[in-house]
Amino acid sequence: MKAEVLKGHLDALVLAALEHEPAHGYAIIQRLRRRSDDIFRLPEGTVYPALHRLERDGLVKSRWTAASGRRRRVYRLTRAGEEALAVRRLEWRTFSRAVEAVLA
Amino acid sequence: MSRYLDDLRRELAEVGIGGRLRDRILAEAADHLAEGDVRSFGDPAELAREFADDLATVRSRRATLRSLAALAAAAAVFAPAFLLAATAGRTGDIFSAEWPPLGVLAVLGLVACPQLSFAAGLLALLRLARRRRERRLAAQDVALLLRRTRIALAFGGGTLASAALYALEYRAELDPWYVLAIPAAAAAAGACLAAAGIATRRAAGVKSSVPGEAGDVFDDLPIALPRRPWLLFALAAATAAAPALVAGGVTNEGPRNAAAELVFVAAGFLALGKRLGLRR
Numbered sequence: 001m002k003a004e005v006l007k008g009h010l011d012a013l014v015l016a017a018l019e020h021e022p023a024h025g026y027a028i029i030q031r032l033r034r035r036s037d038d039i040f041r042l043p044e045g046t047v048y049p050a051l052h053r054l055e056r057d058g059l060v061k062s063r064w065t066a067a068s069g070r071r072r073r074v075y076r077l078t079r080a081g082e083e084a085l086a087v088r089r090l091e092w093r094t095f096s097r098a099v100e101a102v103l104a
Numbered sequence: 105m106s107r108y109l110d111d112l113r114r115e116l117a118e119v120g121i122g123g124r125l126r127d128r129i130l131a132e133a134a135d136h137l138a139e140g141d142v143r144s145f146g147d148p149a150e151l152a153r154e155f156a157d158d159l160a161t162v163r164s165r166r167a168t169l170r171s172l173a174a175l176a177a178a179a180a181v182f183a184p185a186f187l188l189a190a191t192a193g194r195t196g197d198i199f200s201a202e203w204p205p206l207g208v209l210a211v212l213g214l215v216a217c218p219q220l221s222f223a224a225g226l227l228a229l230l231r232l233a234r235r236r237r238e239r240r241l242a243a244q245d246v247a248l249l250l251r252r253t254r255i256a257l258a259f260g261g262g263t264l265a266s267a268a269l270y271a272l273e274y275r276a277e278l279d280p281w282y283v284l285a286i287p288a289a290a291a292a293a294g295a296c297l298a299a300a301g302i303a304t305r306r307a308a309g310v311k312s313s314v315p316g317e318a319g320d321v322f323d324d325l326p327i328a329l330p331r332r333p334w335l336l337f338a339l340a341a342a343t344a345a346a347p348a349l350v351a352g353g354v355t356n357e358g359p360r361n362a363a364a365e366l367v368f369v370a371a372g373f374l375a376l377g378k379r380l381g382l383r384r
Binding site: 024025026029041043044045046048049052053056067068070071072073 | 133138139144
């Protein structure tokens with residue numbers, strides 16, 4: 001799938017990837033690939049501007065941890081992030097139902 | 105991997121991202137690339153632009169809000185300096201200063217600087233409010249917002265300097281409390297303006313690449329007016345001159361003060377109109 005198409009939904013996808021468990025950037029990319037059956041293939045670095053944006057908006061929080069001798073930034077959803085995800089999920093369902101109705 | 109990180113470091117510096125944020129981005133990229141593939145991480149220039157486009161918007165908004173707060177502090181110094189001068193003993197003779205040219209400069213500064221600062225600050229606030237829902241501001245929008253903010257800060261600084269100079273130059277006829285309190289308060293508010301100026305400069309250092317036109321003041325107004333800058337000038341001039349006419353008295357100093365206001369507004373419009381986005 002084209003990266004440009006995904007970009008508009010990236011924030012919601014990242015929130016969804018963090019819904020059940022905290023993760024670092026690489027793990028988030030892996031989750032998105034796995035859950036989309038490898039359809040979501042975007043430049044992996046683009047997840048970081050999205051994570052920083054979500055953190056500035058208070059939707060995720062992050063902290064440094066250590067992994068294999070490296071510093072690793074691990075992100076988790078905040079309460080506001082959970083609420084934002086629920087709203088975006090609802091918006092997406094409404095939107096996709098409407099598109100489906102038109103295209104079908 | 106190290107070559108990619110060097111490229112990313114250079115590209116981040118190119119768009120004005122440095123310090124702790126750049127270190128964090130590079131550390132996250134290094135951790136990612138230790139597990140992933142450099143080729144699928146994306147173009148470093150594109151990634152740096154993505155960060156910069158977000159950051160330019162966030163920092164310019166914050167810097168403008170901080171500047172408006174600092175300008176409010178400056179106004180809190182200017183208002184008593186202006187209103188309490190007569191109570192504190194000033195007679196009104198402009199040439200009674202310790203060194204008259206400096207005294208005249210202080211008076212002119214007290215008249216012109218706050219008006220220009222208020223106008224530029226109001227325009228920055230209008231632009232901020234008008235674009236408040238946009239996730240990313242166009243590069244031209246950021247530039248206009250910060251230009252308005254910088255001009256407001258500069259004239260805010262001029263206002264404080266004029267207030268302090270006024271107190272010092274006319275100290276012979278002013279009460280001691282005024283001579284001590286106004287320069288001290290001006291220095292404190294000046295520190296707030298300087299801090300806001302640093303934040304504004306920092307925000308301007310981040311280069312956004314988001315396309316789009318900044319437009320002009322007509323795009324900021326909540327009501328649709330005909331796009332005629334000179335009509336706007338006439339409205340602003342009338343708004344500034346009318347109170348001067350009334351306050352000075354129609355048969356007394358009013359007409360002279362109103363004429364001076366018209367000259368100030370015209371000079372401001374000609375000198376700063378394009379920079380403030382009043383005309384294209």
